[in-house]
Amino acid sequence: MIKFCIRIFSLIALSISVLFFVISSAFAGSPTKVGFVYLTTPGDHGWTYAHELGKQMVEKRFGKDVKVSVVENVPEGPDATRVIRELAKQGNEIIFTTSFGYMEPTLKVAKEFPNVKFEHITGYKRSKNVATGNIRFYEGRYIQGVVAGLMTKTNKIGYIGAYPIAEVIMGINAFAQGLKSVNKDASISVIWANTWYDPVKEADAAKVHIAEGADVLAQHTDSPAMLQIAEKNGAMGFGQSTDMSAFAPKAQLFASINNWGPYYIKKIEELRNGKWNTGDGPNHWPGNVWGGIKSDMLVISKFQNMPANVAQKAQEALDGIKSGKINIFAGPLIDNTGKEIIPAGKALDDGALWGMNYYLQGVNGKVPG
């Protein structure tokens, strides 16, 4: 008898929920379902936090017209495949996967769900329904180089990189170009953390740089640990992804801030208008976004803790990049072994940037691997 009752009850429950589903999908003007996959949590106060701010802009802009789901702390690898697939199954129409290491998982799931749109952040592989989005982080690095070159007294710059991939290497090289433009004697030492996020390791790397004599530090990892160490030891540094001056009020010279909101909004709008696309052609992907200072995807925070003449130079570099007067990777470019990369009068194109596996002059050592 009890069994029978349970059966009847579950049948009723099932039919009600099906009814609800049908009604809700027929009437609600169906909000666009948007999924986000985060590498860490917004608590990193760096990379993922910047994405979180972008997501909040989306919610503010679209209100009830979008329904956002977020999965945090997704490791790069097989777990990511599972999470992305789950988001696609739940009916998300567009899914933003926000870390480089989600590249293969995103492509794999995209194949299984041809009607779902995927936006992979900082990857370079696309498919029919996978577009990519990225920020020209290196533009900010150039300005960092200019400021570092003018602020350093020891002429030693400590740089903490996450992984030796093109995106990080082009940042180091852009930094070196900025450095060289104002100070020919300074050089950059690079420590690879082999992780995007490990505050203690980042702090250790910063301590080692300082112990080795560096007085200006830069990072391409996610936590504010480096700046805190700089603050404690009287060194200077740059904020990464978000404004980190709260962590290092005396040490942060400025921060390169990632502003993902406008890109998210643009792509969701395109999807809602039925205009979402990935474009075509290797380096001319109109549907793929690689915005920088000019398009406001990279924002430079206030110049602080530096004399007025340095701030002025930094502003000039910023204006130069914005107006296009400064081409960071214009020839002649010579790598740090003396080999010419490109002669005077020419400049590296976007494709060449993604193939960088060498350091330019001004950087010590060689790219590992």
Add this chain to the structure above:
Amino acid sequence: MEALILTIIATSIPLLLAATGELIAEKSGILNLGVEGMMLSGAVGALGAVLWLENPYYGIIAGALSGVLMASIFSVFTINFMTNQVATGLGLTIFATGLTGLAGAPLVGKTIPSLPKIEIFLLSDIPLIGSILFKQDFVAYLSIAIIIFISFFLKYSKSGIILRAVGDDHQSAHSVGYPVKKIRWYATCFGGMCAGIGGAYIPLVLTPHWSEGMTAGRGWIALALVVFASWIPWRIIVGALIFGGITIAQLVGQARGWPIPSQLLSMMPYIATIIALTMISGRLSKNNSVVPSSLGKPFFGGQ
């Protein structure tokens, strides 16, 4: 050079503390894989306390208490309900990762004052050695004191011998009349306290802010250190300094452009652990006094 040695010592201290605590727990027969989780809760507890009370010393106490709290949860399950220790320990770490993320959310973006260095009169003025040995923070001195204490405790005190007896053969210990469960409770909570202080050290000294999962695997290294030290307290100091030293050496090597791949150096602590494990298991066949024989086995008697 001096700055580098200080960095190595600072990096080693959380490992040292967590491993020491785990050693005592394991000596009593409890394998607690939740070290990482206990360290995390120690870190978040310390940070919260310092923000609230504005004194870094309260952070140490709060860290210890948070660690003990986590260890008690573990003890209730494994000692009283006799659950599988490995699964419960893993569960504790996963639970603590989530819980600290939640508890730490309001702490994000805040910084705290660091633990001050304590200079020991005159001794700290000795060149090089002075600033390395006698110009440390309170937790650094404390961790050495704990190691010295437990070395003597395990070897010479009656309670220490009882603790080892419980870990080696809980049935016999029980039949002689020792309260196996109570002793294991104490040992596990001591382990939690040490792991909590070790975790607290990370925001109190290494990076004075909260970020989720900031221990980043140090709890697991601490577990490996116990094996590496083959359950002998003073060897933990050596092990922790080796682990810390390799971690820093790998960074220095990169900054100076040594021609050794950084990935290879990053592997070294783990390779050392595997070698240590192999050597110990090889010795086990001849002399099985190294590993506590009841390690990881639930005790069913004495209800």
